[in-house]
Amino acid sequence: MRKKTSIALLSAGHACVDVYQGAVAxxxxxxxxxxxxTYAAASGIVLAASLLSSVAQPLFGVLTDRFAMPWLLPVSTLLSGAGIALSGLSGHYALTLVFVALAGIGVAAYHPESARLAREASAGSHTAMAWFSTGGNIGFALAPLLVAALSGLNRTPLLLIPALAGAAAALPVLHALRPKGSTAKTSTAGRDDIPSFLRLTVAVVFRSITFVGLSTFIALYAQQRLDGSPAAGTAALFVLYLGGVGGSLLGGSAADRWGRVAVSRWAYAMAVLAVAGVVWAPGPALYLFVALTSAGLYVPFSLQITLGQDFLPSRVGTASGITLGLTVSIGGLAGPAIGALADATSLRTALTPLILMPAVSWLMFRTLRDPGARTAA
Structure with a gap:
């Protein structure tokens, strides 16, 4: 199988899995x-998906560094879909949390191994890895549209369909990469730069708080700020997710010219201003700033994956589990605090601290140096 075909199928599978991350919000x-x-109870659902995913993702990364487990791709995809499909069927809050948590475990199991296989298939290409990341962003963007089409929680079993498609897309890739994936580890050339990886992780965490905080409440915030219709909220969430499609591709191509660290630094600086616009800009201008926020947060997305892998060349699975998986999960841990503040004050007040989060990521990138140029596509 050609490299481009493998990357295309991995990107499609990534899209199917990340539908379930986007579907939670x-x-x-x-x-x-x-x-x-309440806002706090609703954000607790996001927390349920994020908490187990945040804890389990590095553990799966450690496992994939020791053992090649390509079978995780179809199995974890189906687990993610089953959890979300069942989440709307039970009116009991505790059961809803359990089903969403199962989906979070599926997402956690998927990302480290899929990123390892994508790195293997891409031969280190920025552009190829950007396409792989973009697949996930497309899944996020499709999630609010698919959920809106359900017209009610009782139809969530229909959301199992992307999982079936994603599992099917994984099978030919596993067959094609089987000879290469038989070893437990990828290349261990180079020394681990743990201090740089830790600073990168801090940037990833604060990026995640911004993204998950906005994705959890932007639909409700847009409804309040605009005409009050569900369509206004769905549109805002769609724009937030859709901007990531172009953002990841732009980041990959820009990094080939200016470097991963510099491009990420510029993107986070823009995100500070964009998030401020989301919170404070009047009227329909909200959508423009949501799009700019999405681009600012997603340009570094695939670049952080390859940077993490280069900072930890002997532990690619662990690096992938943190930089790819935690990017879109650990921010959910802050969700209940944002929801509680919104219940006590207002959504605008609760979202205002998010303006500072990309600034922390920018500061972390100010201290990083690119460990070396990757192979261009």
Missing amino acids: ALVPLFVAERAY
């Missing part, structure tokens, strides 16, 4: 409307 307005959940 997209389901929040339905939980609020149909079950009368």
